[in-house]
Amino acid sequence: MTGSSSGASLPEKAADTSAEQPWPVRVLSLKIADYVDKMSPLWVEGQVVQINRRGTTAYLVLRDPDVDMSLSASISVHAIAAMGTPLDEGARVVLQAKPVFWPKRGTLMLDARQIRPVGVGDLLARIEILKQRLAQEGLFDPDRKRPLPFLPRQVGLVTGRGSAAEKDVVENARRRWPSVRFAIREVAVQGSTAVAEVSAAVKDLDADPEVDVIVIARGGGAAEELLPFSNETLLRVVSEAFTPVVSAIGHDVDTPLLDFVADWRASTPTDAGRRVVPDAEGELRATEQSLARVHRALSRRLDHERQVLQALRSRPVMADPTALVTRQRELVVGLSNRSRERLLTRVLRAEDEVRHLGARVRSLSPQSTLERGYAVVQHRDGRVVVSREEVQRDELLRVRVARGDFGVRPVAGPDGGPPASAG
Known part of the structure; x- marks a missing residue:
């Protein structure tokens, strides 16, 4: 049971x-x-x-x-x-x-x-073994390093509580760029809880979309005091972060493994404050120099274009801008006059031809023949009499002359033959 x-x-x-x-x-x-x-x-x-x-x-x-x-x-x-x-x-x-x-x-x-x-010697030997292993995994490769932003919206800072490192980073950064904003996480940077607190702070800042760079800063100290920054757990948290990380641990001679995993190593916290933001005065001078170079370049370009324009204006065609139009107008007027003359000549020639043709037509027309004294004799039905045999005795014929017409009747001739036309 x-x-x-x-x-x-x-x-x-x-x-x-x-x-x-x-x-x-x-x-x-x-x-x-x-x-x-x-x-x-x-x-x-x-x-x-x-x-x-x-x-x-x-x-x-x-x-x-x-x-x-x-x-x-x-x-x-x-x-x-x-x-x-x-x-x-x-x-x-x-x-x-x-x-x-x-x-x-x-x-x-x-x-x-x-x-x-x-002993410290044993710890350093173990750190060296860990360093070789992480290097073989590629955690130190330069290809993994991410560039730091030119001007971060907000700088994440992981440092000790009330530490001099915090003051060095903040004051030097604001001296270069007064409006820089910080998201500060104060944690234990030595002792048994340092790894857990620093790792949690890095994860928290990495999840903040406003933080563009993370600085892990600590002042100098004995080798055993810097051991948390060679801890494998912390190193892997930093390597997996999406936000670029700056290592600013101790002095220039201190080289915890965090320096190799971070995207950029600062020799001191002061150096980190100078690195994460640009120098406002330097950027202003560079901007002024760039503006001066642009101004000089534009002035040279304007002078060159002005010289080209003056050279163009010195040409005859540009000295009198209407000269080209005037010549073209004269050419058009000349062509128009020649066209008019040719057209008039052709019209006069056509008129002469028309007159000659008219004279020929008139000379060949029946009216001209009539004016010379001839007459046209027609039957009553309008047929022209072309032979005396066509004419009947006492037939009424029509006689057309140059200026009018009249009727006639033929009579027999003296010989009693066919009638003859009257007058």
Whole structure:
């Protein structure tokens, strides 16, 4: 039965459990405790984020520097004293410990026997290994670098709370461009929470559409104080950002891995303030110089065009702008006169031809013949008499002369032959 099964009837292995035969919580806790108890002592590395001393025992909270995971550990204060150096929060250490699981509380912790500090030399060696690995992945390639905007609408600044680095960036930027706007995120820049806070600030600013460039600034310090800026988690957050990032960590001699991943490296926070915005006075001088060059170029062009225009106007045709029109008018008038003369000549010649033709027509017309004394004799039906045999005796004929006509009747001739025409 569920929840009331006796120990004898419980499954021996986790794979044998089911909804009908589950393990009670106490059994699972005991199983885990038994499994953990069989683990051998081991060495583990972490960053001390909390220390509580209670009598002869110290309780530590160890955090993984790269991810947000932590474990509790207990150790004798005498073991801590044997380190030879003070143990402070934020220190990187290695512990020799035995994992212990407490069934009643369901918690896992470390029972430490030895503790050793991680030296700066060891940390730098690990950073060098990480540097080589990230370089092989291409995170340092120049092709990935994004250009910084000429004049950002807003500059995102990730820096320490009330730090001198913040003052250096803001004052130097506003000295160059007084109207520059900042979105400032004050975070821890050293210690156990630095990586998480800086990463969160970068993501927040990268999501702001008004922020065109992000500056991560911190003043100088010891090598171990700058370790968060060589942390892989932070480096990958910066490499995945869409907004260009400027690294301004420490002094010129400080080279955290953030300098290689960022889009631009500033030697100091002051240098970053000068880099993210243009120099207003310099831009004004450059603008004035450009305007002067444009003015000189336009003046030279106008002088050249004026000379060309004067050369054109000095030509005869341009000295008297109407000369060309006058010559063309004279040509048109001459052609018009010649056309008129030719037309008149042809008309007069045609008139002469008409007169000659008229004279010829008149000379050949019957009227002219009549005026010379001839007459035309016609029958009553209008037929012209062309032979005397056509004429009958006493037939009324019509005689047409030059100025009128009259009728006649033929009579017989003396010989009694055919009648002859009268008069």
